[in-house]
Amino acid sequence: MEPGGTCPVLSVRDLTVQVATPDGAKTVLAGLSFDLMPGETLCLAGESGSGKSMTALAIMGLLPKPMARITDGSVRLGETELTRLSDAGYRKVRTARIAMIFQEPMTSLNPLMTVQAQIIETLLEHGACSRAEAPVRALELLTAVRLTEPQRRLRQYPHELSGGMRQRVVIAIALACAPDIIIADEPTTALDVTVQAEILDLLRVLQRERGTAILMITHDMGVVAEMADRVVVLRHGRAVEAAAVGALFAAPKSDYARELLAAVPRLGDAPLRPARASEPPVLEVRDLCVRFDVKGGLLNRTIARVHAVEGVSFDIQPGETLALVGESGCGKSTIGKALLGLVPWTGSVRVLGRETRGLGPTGLKTVRRQLQMVFQDPGASLDARMTVGEQVGEPLDVHGLESGSARTDRIAWLFRRVGLSPDMMGRYPHEFSGGQRQRICIARALAVSPRIIVADESVSALDVSVQAQVLDLLQELQDEDGLSYLFISHDMAVIDQVADRVMVMRLGQVVEEGTRDAVLRSPAHPYTRRLLSAVPVPDPSRARPVRLQDADDPQSPILPVGQQPERLHLAPVGDDHRAVPA
Amino acid sequence: MTPAAADTAPPGRTRRARVLAVLRELLRRPRAAFGFAVIVLMVLAAVFAPLLMPHDPFEQSFDGLSLTGAPLPPGGEFPLGTDLLGRDLASRLILGTRTSLIIGVLANGIAIALGAGIGVTAGYFGGWVGAVLMRFTDLMMAFPALLLAIVLAAIFQPSLLIVALVIAMVNWVQMARVIYTETRSLAERDFIQVQRAMGSGHLRILFAHLLPHLSSSIMVFGTLGISTTVLLEATLSFLGVGVQPPTPSWGNIIFENQTYFSTAPWLVFIPGAAIVLLALAFNLVGDALRDILDPTLKGRH
Amino acid sequence: MHSYVLRRLLESALILLGITLVTFVLLYLLPADPARQIAGRSATAETVANIRDQLGLNDPLFVQYGRYLWNLFQGDMGRSYLQRAEVSELIASRLPASLLLMLAAIVTELLIGLTIGIIAALRRNRPVDHTLMIFSFVSISAPQFVIGILLLYVFAVQLGWFPIGGYGTFAHLVLPALTLGFLGAGWYSRMMRSSMIEVLRQDFVRTAAAKGLSKGRIILRHVLPNAILPIIAMIGIDIGLFMSGIVVVESVFGWPGIGQLAWQAIQRVDIPVIMGVTMVSATAIVLGNLLADLVAPLIDPRIKTK
């Protein structure tokens, strides 16, 4: 897309932002300058903490008060100097001329208001239409963002919508007053790949239709490649490089940009995984089912069941990585939890040849020494009120392994093992970066020397560069200690990097499984193919396909009592590769 | 957040050192320091009451009443005036610190602990344990506490212990309700799931991980509860459960004299101020403690 | 939804049954003889024995309890030992006043408490916040009797805005509701403050600001409804506190509520009245909680009652 005019709609000059810290003011943005042309998409890329969100908030005049403030520089919106606007003046600019889409669709809508109310409120505040017209306008907006059944959506509450739908609502609100600029702060990070692809497509189409300039913030170079006209790479609050997207990907000038691009996992160019001799599996799962009861009625009886996992079977060999992919809610995490006995399940699970069905608490404890889980969100899975050293040491206490100085030594060893310095033991989780926190979680899982680790979306929340480090760490551990992984992810590119075998799940059942190369290179099931096509490709020269889709209601795994989901059967489609016949 | 975030104290610091560090931090904040000073003063007053009291708190002195039998206002020989029996109010207030501290801190503490314990257990275990505990809570909530107090009063010898028990039995309910709801949502959080996956025992999860996160609610209820329990103690004394005359407590000084507040205001407003001060002091310290102990708020003012 | 309400009602009925049992046992244990209260001080020992016999007080506990329950199921709460009137009539004549006062008190405490809580949260850690905090502790620590008389003295006697106690018009209601509300306001203000602070941190508040909404609208439409959610559960609990704390206010303002009736009955071991009042107040509490649980989903669509 060609940038429209020659006169920038938004012009940022020498923007400097400071935040107050106990040790005095800290500069988080230092002299940032860039222009945003009409109709263009400018990407702000950079690792976590580089000041991307601060830039967006500074432009919106929403910097957290009184912690952060603009100390220098100017932000001009056309003729208006934003930094000097009064509160009331700023209100007229927000959404009317610059709209913002936040990262977390789950929490950025008011849970107590209907979709309609939240859209109309914006329209009326800026006098975009009369009260009588408002519902019609709201409907138009929802239609514009390709929501299915827009009429019905208007009356729904945010919690009744899936993440993708919510993000569409947020976009609809952003479009409400036909702004000149939309700032999108990591609008898809929290979404499934397939949904991410849909949202990105939507943004592109809307931009083409309306000529809105987009300031896109992301750490995902794939997204950058798909969306950007120009890119500004940020690091530690400074612009390291600014270039047209093609130029940047083709010949990055700065070291940092080069590094960043190198870390991006690319589907298809993963290293070969060594073939391994067939050994007795460390984990054998047969016909695993997990169902959650939905209660109701006068006597609070079960009236329906969530069929979260339905008849899943697989083996994992020593030193092998089995990847589990599938859309959100298909039952991936539940399998992990079932293996650890965190949810009630049926079927058979054998760990190192030992059946775990029917084990009591003590029996489970021994299982848990062999099998550990690393959760998706490293921030949420650490206790914010306990030092990380304590937390890494906890499994030792729980299993009565070490105490006294031996314990301290062991913790220090674990810290070094995951590439952290032992003198960080006394700190609290919030004092670490996301990647470091994930390392701590891994260290905690390693504390009891397990043979198998369930890694549940262990890298999804991390920056590319950090992600690469963590993946390397996992690989290293596997190479050295022969660990086996059940690697849960929805990111095909990541799976490509680490997996020996891949299993694709949908609605609690496996639709395709096989070796990595078989499943990823010659997918047999349409769903697998869709997943693969949704992965953003970090190559701006590639044509951007426009796959416009309506956001549909996800299919539900909830069935009334007595009703069973139809069991899918896998049929061989190749050597060590089976799929559900289409 | 960059990995090189501000370094904190080196690892391996002892518990004692940590307590001292917290204390230092506390005293650096003027409001918290004020609260702390008030608490320390009150504790000292309770411990060294016999040394501090200007008069015998039980002596119904003849000079302590006017000729018509009215209590004396503050000033002169009796710095805070006298009560309806001609006893020195200042001395009684100082001695009353003992009862009121024990009630406001201990009995209230028991109530809070009980409420938090039941709420957290019900919320954490859920299932039938939770259902039974919460139905029991509902029952206690709807139950006439005064009646219980009267029965206990008539059956047992009145003592501080009984008051503490009755107060605990009456006051834990709200706490339990609130903590229950909070625990329910906390228990779903990842870091608790991690503990289960690790094979941690329930006690560890409850005490090491859930409780610290509930401290904020506990603090609100705990400090508000101080005033209410101190006043409740007076009601219970009146019903015969609590400390019996002539032992003073702030609550029963107010209670005995409240109808005289227009003719002898010092008998109501001075002990009232003491109660407010105590609750306020705990609130100031509690707020500060919460900020200090919450590592995510470290250093912010 | 219907079946949920039904189930909750069933549970409530069980709780009430439990309460009748516990209360009955407690009254049985109480070392005070209702027969002597009836017989009066001039009665001979035979008269007392005769009265005990007539009232069935000599029967074993479970027989007495069974009889009480049986009558209760038939809608008969018995007659007051001392007043001889039907307990149900005694209560019915006073319940409306009690409920009215309670409702007014809840409205008052919410009005005062929430306002203070909101202001304190918005001016967090500023002098206004600190002043309001002191106010809330004073209100919690203040004896109701004193507050009641003070209000009466200032607003009724000195200013003559309201009648000096009594029941009937809106003007009669104001001061007692204010007295009760003053106490509760302290609690609600503290809770509202922390709830508000929590909500102010939420993402959707930032979204609302990004929409260009005015501050007032953000607070009213976005922050308040979310902050009030945890408070609603408290209102249910509150009813219980009122039921026990209302006696003082009723007697100061001459309010013909149920508290007075209960107090006199407890003083004189009028068992049928005590049982009746306990049942009614327990029902109010249980229904209040139920109501709170039913109202919550109206405000918060996420709470499914299914």
Place this chain on the structure above:
Amino acid sequence: QVDEDAPQGGSMIVTYKDDVATLDPAIGYDWQNWSMIKSLFDGLMGYEPGTTTLRNELAASYDISGDGLVHTFTLKDGISFHNGREITAADVKYSLERVTNPETRSPGAGFFGMIDGFDTWNAGEGEGLSGIEVVNDKTVRITLSRPDATFGHVMALNFASIVPKEAVDEKGEDFGRDPVGSGAFTLAEWTPGQRLVFERFDGYHRAGVPKLDQVTFEIGLEPTVALLRLQQGQADVPGDGIPPAQFLQVMNDPAQADNVIEGGQLHTGYITLNTEMAPFDNLDVRKAVNMAVNKDRIVRIINGRAVPANQPLPPTMPGYAEDYEGYPFDPEGARQMLADAGFPDGFTTELYVMNVDPNPRIAQAIQQDLSEIGITVEIRNLAQANVIAAGGEKDQAPMIWSGGMAWIADFPDPSNFYGPILGCAGAVPGGWNWSWYCNEALDARAAEADAMTGPENAEAREAAWRQIYLDVMADAPWVPVFNEQRFTLTSDAIAGDASLFVDPVHIPVNYDYIYSTEAE
């Protein structure tokens, strides 16, 4: 002395804190409804207003046989109930049988024990009181099983009020809510917890009575608030009296003090010493306690609203021993006496007290006095019902301060202070003789004294009673502490002879004779 010719008309407002329990004369037995019932109902006998002098009420004449056993009453002519029906002798028989019928569960049944046939009837057997005979429409003859000088007073009790059978039958247990009597007033309105309105009964048998057209009782007002109302001219008599907290304030304000009428009361506040419990089974210990209590100081603590007492009877009661000195206040002597009795180091005991001001304060004063002679007293501060229950157990309450439950005479006769509270009949489980003092010789003398009927024996009877109480004091089962005085505050809007405001049988005031200053 009472102005019978005072103008009629006008109204007054009386305030009360507690609701009225019942207005059924067979059941009402607290000081609040006592005088209300007196205004709604009449019995055969009554009192001269403002005095303790018996007079005929519904009875036109009252004759007593020589042996004192047969009492014949003739009813006045043309007297009728509020419902208009004429009162006959059968109504008298019905009313007395109703109050003594066990089904009625009347607290006053025991007063009628002297009527022939009471024992069987009250035990639930037989067909009514055999001692009552309806001679004709206007005449009823009551035969006693023993001579009893107090019978006239008993017939003046509320319990002996005449009630119409048809109204009682119609209303059943609710008669107390909707009373029909023959008194000076009728009940016009009763809104529970709020107000009662009495209106003049036009058919009242005494001409010119009542004076007021209407008496309104405002219910539910805290005494402090009632006082505020009175000061604002919104009430005329605070029924619960001047609140202790405001007493001095009122008395120090000359304008208000002018409206306060002081009078005696048939009341004694005392400490019971349980003669069955060690160490109070020791006479010297009881005497020592009597000598240790500083009654003057206690009176001062309650702002002088009482006079110190030294014997069970209050000074206004016939039989009061003027010249009796009582036990002197002498802590030194008391300590010595205690030491001689074997308690040189004192002992520890309990004092039960009802938990309503000023009683706990008085208990604390007693506690301090006793600590002076080495007795450690623990106070048990309980609800009224619990104290009464404890007193009725032989081994539970060593000492009870009677305040709040203290004896106020039912009728102005010395015998009324003996039976239930000092006689053997009361010293049973569940009885009111909390000192468990039982002196059979005294009991016999009491019976003898009560048998001395007729005006000619009055003097001798009084002397006999006086000696009985002095002999009781020799055994010191009580520490008589004070006799409460009455202080009635009124507004300027009502007037009447001062005695009406401290009427010994109408508390707080005699509603029938007070008149409005605004009336013509």
